[in-house]
Amino acid sequence: MAELRPLSVDLYGKLADPCGRVITISIPAAGCTAGELRALLAAHDDDLARLLATTRVLFCVNDRIVAESDRVMPGDDVALFPPVSGG
Amino acid sequence: MSHETTLSPTPIDPAEVLRQFSAVVAGAGAVVSFTGLARGTTRDGQPVTALVLESHRSLTLRSMEDIAADAHARFAIAASRVIHREGRIAPGEAIVFVATAAPHRRAAFEAADYMMDRLKSEAVFWKREEGPGGARWIEPTTEDAADLARWQNAGGTDAGRTDHARD
Numbered sequence: 001m002a003e004l005r006p007l008s009v010d011l012y013g014k015l016a017d018p019c020g021r022v023i024t025i026s027i028p029a030a031g032c033t034a035g036e037l038r039a040l041l042a043a044h045d046d047d048l049a050r051l052l053a054t055t056r057v058l059f060c061v062n063d064r065i066v067a068e069s070d071r072v073m074p075g076d077d078v079a080l081f082p083p084v085s086g087g
Numbered sequence: 088m089s090h091e092t093t094l095s096p097t098p099i100d101p102a103e104v105l106r107q108f109s110a111v112v113a114g115a116g117a118v119v120s121f122t123g124l125a126r127g128t129t130r131d132g133q134p135v136t137a138l139v140l141e142s143h144r145s146l147t148l149r150s151m152e153d154i155a156a157d158a159h160a161r162f163a164i165a166a167s168r169v170i171h172r173e174g175r176i177a178p179g180e181a182i183v184f185v186a187t188a189a190p191h192r193r194a195a196f197e198a199a200d201y202m203m204d205r206l207k208s209e210a211v212f213w214k215r216e217e218g219p220g221g222a223r224w225i226e227p228t229t230e231d232a233a234d235l236a237r238w239q240n241a242g243g244t245d246a247g248r249t250d251h252a253r254d
Contacts, residue, residue, distance in 0.1 A: 012141060012143065012213055013141060013213030013215075013224060014213070014224040060143070060146065063145045063146065065146075079143070081143075081211070081213075082213065082224075083226065083227050084150075084209065084210065084211050084212060084213065084227075085206075085207055085208055085209060085210050085211070085212050085214070085227060085231070086207070086208065086214065086225055086226055086227030086228055086231050
């Protein structure tokens with residue numbers, strides 16, 4: 001069993017509706033990809049899972065937008081963005 | 088060439104900002120300004136008690152600065168001023184103020200129009216309308232995308248801009 005570490009994830013806009021603005025989940029101590037992080041968040045809560053399945057999400061790690069294949073490490077500053085602006 | 092871009096948690100006074108901008112650019116041939124105001128009703132006519140703009144501590148301002156820099160690269164303007172509110176905004180209050188100064192009016196008009204279209208569709212904000220019936224997130228519309236598309240292959244003063252989709 002891989003060693004796990006807690007990671008706080010900031011959720012922006014409507015992504016905060018199901019569980020609030022910050023979720024703490026466990027990720028492997030060696031890190032995971034942003035795409036794997038999305039799956040871990042979906043496993044955390046059913047309503048969030050539904051939202052993540054129907055929303056185009058951007059991953060922001062340490063103030064930079066990253067690709068789903070990019071790596072997220074324990075201690076990183078991680079945020080998920082739904083589509084911006086509009087109206 | 089100067090541009091100043093600000094994110095404001097407190098109400099904007101568009102007339103005062105325009106006065107200051109006009110003083111700084113004295114000598115420019117043309118000054119254009121635009122003020123966007125929070126509406127008191129939703130698109131389908133329901134009352135709105137507040138518009139709430141959520142922002143990100145670094146990416147929101149950076150997205151606004153990128154838009155202003157692109158406007159300067161694309162249009163023959165000498166100066167610009169952009170202020171965007173964040174937080175809770177009452178109906179009637181200014182959400183966004185854009186001003187441009189140029190030797191000639193066309194560039195000033197077009198640069199302000201361009202910045203507004205991109206601010207509306209690409210700036211990093213999440214917008215929520217609150218009213219008696221609850222709160223509703225505002226989603227990007229096809230109209231926003233169409234406004235943005237106007238600039239993708241426009242001629243005019245376009246100085247051969249390379250496309251620049253954000254993230």
